Amino acid sequence: MKQIKQIQTHLIISGSFTDPYPTGKIITFCAISQRGDLDYAFHLFQHLPNSSTFIWNTMIRAFAEKNQPIQANSLYKQMLHSGFFPNNYTFSFVLRACAQLTDVFVGRQFHSHIVKLGWESYDFVQNGLIHMYVNCDCVGSARKLFDSSLNLDVISWTALVNGYVKNGQIEVAKHLFDQMPERNSVSWSAMITGYAQVGMFKQALELFNEMQLGGFRPNHAGIVGALSACGFLGALDQGRWIHAYADRNRIELDRVLGTALIDMYAKCGCIDTAWKVFNEMPERDVFAFTSMISGLANHGQSASSVQLFLKMREEGVKPNEVTFICVLSACSRMGLVEEGRKIFESMSRVYGIEPQIQHYGCLVDLLGRAGMLEEATRIVREMPLEPDSYVLGALLNACKMHGDVELGKETVESLMQRSLDHGGVHVLLSNMYASEKRWELLRII
Template identity: 75%
Template sequence: MMAAPTSSRPTTFYLSKVCQLFSFPSLNHISLKSLPWKKVIGNGMASMSAKARFGWSKGGAGLLESPTFDQSRFDPTPQAEEGDMGELRDTRGAVSGDSYKVLPSDNKYLKSNKRTLSLLDQCLTMRNIKQIQSQLIVSGTLFDPFAAGKLIAFCAISKRGDVSHAYLLFHHLPHPTTFIWNTMIRAFAEKKQPIKAISLYKQMLEKSILPNNYTFSFLLKASVDLSDVLFGLQLHEQIIKLGWESYDFVQNGLIHLYATCNCVALARKLFDMSLNLDVISWTAMINGYAKSGELEIARRLFNEMPERNAVSWSALITGYAQVGMFREALELFNEMQLAGFQPNHAGIVGALLACAFLGALDQGRWIHAYVNRSGMEFDTVLGTALIDMYAKCGCIDTALQVFNEMPERDVFAFTSMISGLANHGQSAIAIKFFGKMQKEGIKPNEITFICVLSACSRMGLVEEGMRFFESMSATYGIDPGVEHYGCLVDLLGRAGLLEEAKKLVRAMPMEPDSYVLGALLNACRMHGDFEVGKEMVESLSRRSLDHGGVHVLLSNMYASANQWEDVAKVRKGMEEKKVRKVPGCSLIEVDGVIREFVVGDWSHFLNEEAIFLLLGIDKQLKSLGLDDDFISNEHFSL
């Protein structure tokens, strides 16, 4: 740990104190909630020489000696092969190998061919870029810091570039500048290769290159992608030591890191200490509180923001949707548009999730039309959200159309489509989609198998269901969970194979939950097995899983057999245990307004007319020979 300097200057004193506070001997034993904090003073500190302030003679290598920097946690970035030099020499086929040799030291700062470099912006393909590279080789200016930096930056960051070629160029530079190191770290961080970005940082320190504020902003993004708060703390210590903590985008990166990694208390302390808060700082905190489920605090911060942007609105919309506050999510989405902000990708996905749950089909269709008008990127996340919305709002054909129009489809898109088809009574097509998914080489996940097993259960496909269940571990290496066992129990129970279902429950590698035992209880009701039904209720009661729905199911079993004394006993037992069934709730969109209907709520002024109409529908359904369970008297009971 660094000793506190005796300098009388307050900036140096506070900086040293914070360095002491963050120089932990072992971060593995630190409670993130109890970390001490001090305010660090001085924007001008960053311009001072780090070596002069801390007496370092090793440059960036000194950071590797920090007790908190663990070099072994990240694999090194793959090194370019020496044989790859031929690609650099022969980019046009007419460049001699001698022209690529490192220039003598007296030509180190040879003026770059600026006219050639100016053509980079006109390049459309990597072939064009390599032609410019060849011209730089011929002119002997490829190793000039300005030329190399601009060429590598274009290859690494431009959409028309190639990060692997940029790394090849970078690897053969004799003396990459800090700017070039930062360019490569940024490229890997932006292309979701955080391990490579962090490995480059380690190499940078090993070569005694001091990082700057840009280095840390890119590294913090890599830490967010890894959800690695430990490495983030290591970076935070080094940021303080080098004096970059007061730069806005470094502060924002730290706040975003802690907020994203569920260290909201740390993020808030940084937020409260910051002198130059901007919309990014506020949005990071709102996003952190929203992800941790603290929506009240998130909304309060949102209301206090001096200025907002589309990202701020979308963070709160997504937060509401993720915790099930769908009505609030849609209301905020509408407020956002009234305030003159155009919804972005995240806001659109959050609003579609809310539309799916609320059955807000008109709003969902408007959002779909907006996506088409605005030219928003139609990626797999957005496509899956649209499929889910249309399927849950009853428009399975439109969901299928969206699926077919998707340029790329992943496991989530297929799973959403399979689930929608199964829920709309098209289980056979759902199973065919599973086969199509396999043919396209997309590996199913746990949720996919739940949907497929549910489809088999609805169709009574016992053999197919068993085959899918066995393939989970045998073919895909997925250990079946309690939900998968529940689907299989439901499949066997619906097919009348109660003994097989009971054997499966007894052989489960985990304790059965209310879903599994409830599926078996429902099978007992369907086939009139009262003894096993009572056994299931007792088993649920012992596990404290006997919620109201279980008792109602047993009561209905007795009622269907006209055993009214047993019905009364079950109801009396519910009263004694103070067990109540959670009221059912339905949502429907009428003229663009979401309306909610709750079982037992008789407050609506048209209630009598609605009940009369439902009884008429019930009578017609029974006249068609449909099962009494389709609309039970339970729906009309007080």
């Protein structure tokens, strides 16, 4: 930027600053380059004596690429008011901004303008429209554009495949994928991710292997999807191979990939390797911490799980609803009643997260295991949500554990008076009566 400013000064002194070509180059560097400064580029843009469609496009593109879609769309309107006409490049950037906003109403307005100006048939614009409709969950509109087009390319096909995968129409997506005249790493990865998202993990790994046999290199999304499948299937060897592949190809261990690796290793029983990945991550977010906390709790390392939760708070990472389920479960297994209570209370008081039914279930389980049955019962009766089979099961298991059959019976009867009848709870109650040899009570269930 220091050198760019020197060049700018030279242009001003020489009188060449009024030429939109060299000033356009300066703005491009400032707005687009990773070493640039978008705020400076915008300030410079606002004070240009002469501009061009190229410069307007550059600024719109910069705001779209920096995830500032509102500014990008606002700049497009200013462009029109300034007397400059958009071209196909303008609309490709504007449509990207609309896709980020997921605002189909604004997107349709741009579509109408595109048709009016005659840019709809251009590849960049057409693919931008399909992508925009897909991101706005309007796959039907995207399909109409796709079917009416005479210039489909791999980007068009991949965008529509992605659309059906987001909408959970995996079979339609696969049928379209099989028809593709040409595929690339993005289209393969879209299908792999789609299979993983709907729980078809075996198919995800089969497609991952088929992709490599076809000579395609998996991208970041494909790797994450395959790792997810490995975790659920317990396919440790393939998971390790994917990890080694990412290392060999110098794929950045970002927060998404790191979390996927932690989750895979934890589910495959390699908690130490999961720890190693966690510690190697340059940046860790709530998902990485939650995955590691969950993994530790599920491997009998509840103390480490709670300690990591405390470290997470010290590092300023805000926990989410799942984090609290994991750490409360860890507290329950260790019998950390006071710590668990404080964590539960901090949900709404500190983080503004209202406890849901799963959190109450964890709290009841925590109190019940510790033998604090009266308090656990009070929580069930006073909680603002209707207790489900999980919450009631936690209470009845505690009653069974501590041999308090009468309390279990009273709790279920009071719930029946509130018309809350859970079949599974009655099974638990029957088992409790049978284990205590209270045969006379079985007749009244």
